[in-house]
Amino acid sequence: MSKEKIVLAYSGGLDTSITIPWLKENYDSEIIAVCVDVGQKEDWDAVEKKAIASGASKFYCPHVADEFAADFIYPAISANAKYQGTYLLGTALARPLIAKKLVEIAHQENATAICHGCTGKGNDQVRFEMGIAAFDSEMNVIAPWREWNIKSREDAIDYANKKGIPITSTKEKIYSEDENLMHISHEGGDIESPANAVNYADILHITNALENTPDEAEVVTITFNKGRATAVNGEALKPSEVVSTLNTIAGKHGIGVLDWIEDRTIGMKSRGIYETPGGTVLLEAHERLESLTLTKETIKLKKYIGLELAELVYNGQWYSQANLAIQALINQTQEYVNGEVQVKLYKGNILPHSITSPNELFDADVSGFGEDDLFDHHDAKGFINIITLPTKIQKRKGMI
Structure with a gap:
């Protein structure tokens, strides 16, 4: 009799690396590791080898950065969505797409459960499970952090060492990081306490610390059609290319670093450091174009609706009726958001340069x-x- 199958949302990081042996010990099931490529920079062959070496029987890596940009990042930009008026939702936007792919592969493999490595204090457990339920309300979900005896990331490192699983996290640098096309988030370790000053140069991956940015400003031109960016500096690009191109340009100038205290879905406050260079420039340019092409009443309505949409997305309700209705409204407002926006980037600042539109x-x-x-x-x-x-x-x- 063949074993039951569990699909694991796998990243190759600390939490999911130790999850494979733990699942094999406690569920006696075949583990299928799924690492969804939403634009993070990885050596996918190395990630697969690590998953198999850790005990997974099979590895999937759907490459969906294009879908992520077109169907998730761009709608959020069109809505000018910022959680609590500040956070651009990089992690929250990727989770519903990852959940969709997990369910697709679980159905393909006839798996009986989907497992994620989210902690019991975090937002992502809600986002994953809301997304899974939207595609299969009967699917069993396993959340080891709500079951096992591991109490901290330090314990997780000890468990990995005991099992001989290679990890990059150390007790000195114990940050939890999430990367996708839109952003990189950093949490944990000395970042946790708001009282701690951190050296951004030691933490940031795709964004220069201000001390390392160029001394010359750079003007960037973004072309929009119906609220969606279609070109950068006159070069036509698909959505994923727009975001990655702006990540490179804006990251060089130290744009889009956010160090703030947020209110998690389940109630507590937490500190995170986010790098969202391209998304920050894209949203700023989009808002400027709307200031020229939308009426006062429409702009006011969009500010309110954008906050509501951001709250829904942050709380994992991307596939909710409310979010779908809001997005239909947002799409209607974008009909005449056409034109070119030029912004000047300098030392972490986005300065207005020019706006032109046939619909101004x-x-x-x-x-x-x-x-x-x-x-x-x-x-x-x-x-x-x-x-x-x-x-x-x-x-x-x-x-x-």
């Missing part, structure tokens, strides 16, 4: 101080009489 709502005649055929200066008197009426009534009644 700026009218030089109307907006200027001179006379034009759409607005009569005398009309302002009646408008002011009407808009100040409530204030005059309150004053008459002694209320102000």
Whole structure:
């Protein structure tokens, strides 16, 4: 009788590396390691060899960076989505796509369970399990951090050493890092305490610390069609290429480093350091183009809706009815978000340079101080009489 199969969301990092032998000890199942390529830089042959050497019977690596950029990063940029008005959701955007691929492979392999290496305190356990449920509500999920006796990353390192599993984490550098096309996150170790100052040059991977950035500014041109970036510096690129190109350019200038305290889905606060160079420039340029092509009311609505969408995505609800409805609304607002945006990058700053659009709502005649055929200066008197009426009534009644 063949063994049951468990599909493991595998990264090759500390947590998932020790999960393979632990699963084999406690579930007596065949372990299928799945590492979803969402744009992280890896030696995939080495990752596969490590998974097999650790006890996995099979390894899958679906390469989905293009899908990630087009169907997840770009919709978030169109919405100007920032969790708590700050975080660009790099990890949260990748998890629903990874979950989708895990379920596809689990069905292909007739697996009875999907396992992830997320801790019981983190956001990703929610995101993975929400995503899995969206495609297979009956799939069994195994979460070792909620079951095993390993209590800390230090314990995990000891377990890996005991089992002879090669790892890069040490007790001195115990950071938990997540990389994809959009960003790299850093947590754990001395980063955890907000009281600790950290040396960014020792932590950052794709972004220069400010001390190492060029002394010359660089102007970048981004072309948008219906809110989606289609070219950088005049070169037509597919979405994944836009993001990777901007990562290189913006990372050189120290753009997109975020060190902040966030509120996790399950309630506690935590500190993380994020590198999102390309995404930061892309979102800034997109917002500037919208300032020229959207009405005041639409911009106001999008700011509110963007916060709601960011909250849904952060909490793992990418496939929810609410998120799908919001995205339909966002798509409608992007019809005329067309044009070119130039920004100047310098020492961690994104400075405005120019915006042009065939759909711009700026009218030089109307907006200027001179006379034009759409607005009569005398009309302002009646408008002011009407808009100040409530204030005059309150004053008459002694209320102000």
